[in-house]
Amino acid sequence: MPHLPLAGEGQSASVSTMRDRIKGKRLQELYDYDRATVHGIIDRAMICNVGLIRDGYPVVIPTIHGRIDDTLYIHGSIAAGNLNDLRRGVDVCVTVTIVDGIVAARSLFNSSMNYRSAVIYGTTRAVEDPAERDAALRAIAEHVLPGRWGDARQASASEDRQTRIIAISIEQASAKVSSGPPEDELADLDLDVWAGVIPVSLVAGVPQPDPQLQPGVVLPDYIAGYQP
């Protein structure tokens, strides 16, 4: 497929070399190795998807996350048990994806999306050290809603005991960034078909106070001004 020399053609990045299991020439064309890009995508994505093998089957868990350096943190309820098997060093593949636009090419074949996506390979461990637990919970809370950590009530000892925290070491990661206008075949440029990009983005609406909010509690600036 001929690629036209359009501005903003797909660019991408990766923390380190990829394992053999990421294959495909056309895929790899879009990869290079830039840790800051990978970290930026992780930090901008609202949620991540954690893939693991459970009882011989693939399982994917969508969950919120936080990051400190090259460690990703996720958490969950010990009672729910959904992360229990991640305590003991299992291999995971984590993806984060931000959709930036719908790319309407003149042909269906060249139509696609603009997006930023990171794929992370790592191994898991339970976070037990109190200082690391505190840092991990802070990273998660501040990832979801910057400013919240210093405002909301901290976890009690009982709540802390109910919380499983899993660290995922980012051993290998890659990013894929697709941006810019459609890449149509030269022969298609004369078609009477509109082509372009419809940008899409996640936006915050007006904060909805809890119906049980006490009179006099003011909306903090970090919530009033929040945007994903």
Add this chain to the structure above:
Amino acid sequence: MPHLPLAGEGQSASVSTMRDRIKGKRLQELYDYDRATVHGIIDRAMICNVGLIRDGYPVVIPTIHGRIDDTLYIHGSIAAGNLNDLRRGVDVCVTVTIVDGIVAARSLFNSSMNYRSAVIYGTTRAVEDPAERDAALRAIAEHVLPGRWGDARQASASEDRQTRIIAISIEQASAKVSSGPPEDELADLDLDVWAGVIPVSLVAGVPQPDPQLQPGVVLPDYIAGYQP
């Protein structure tokens, strides 16, 4: 953890019984079995995440999708090879997630997100039948951008040969829908901490015409009026 009887408390749905690998009482509290809910979440989500086992490791592939009844379709380049091992009936776990809001509870412990998420277990097969291929490509194109199928140039025979289409039979699926205000501890209601929900949603911006768009090509209504 005591749950306050708030309006709009988490509700959910599933196509059929879940395998043992989805465990956890608190998780299951949020599940029930409603095929229409699962289908609705699949259809509203921009992308899905396909988890599989490759060379003994978990791999997650974020990709666009389409659905016809209880079959999910994904596609990719044969040259890229990223879907090649899905030709021969492998187990996959597919997740789709739509984030609807950030739930700021008075305590960090009870803070969370509002979201709609579906987890699908199925097996894969290559789509070779021309009629099914056509229907699958149409489902994917119309999922990404309704109206586009009838407007853009259809795939040529050569383009069709370059395209791998994979069907995923939705054998088992579940949905989890979390909505409504925070569920705080009774003892926390008097805290001087703002609580509520920040709604978030994906919105479309102004369509950006291709710089190479020919004069006189008009913006179609289905693009001008598009919202995710």
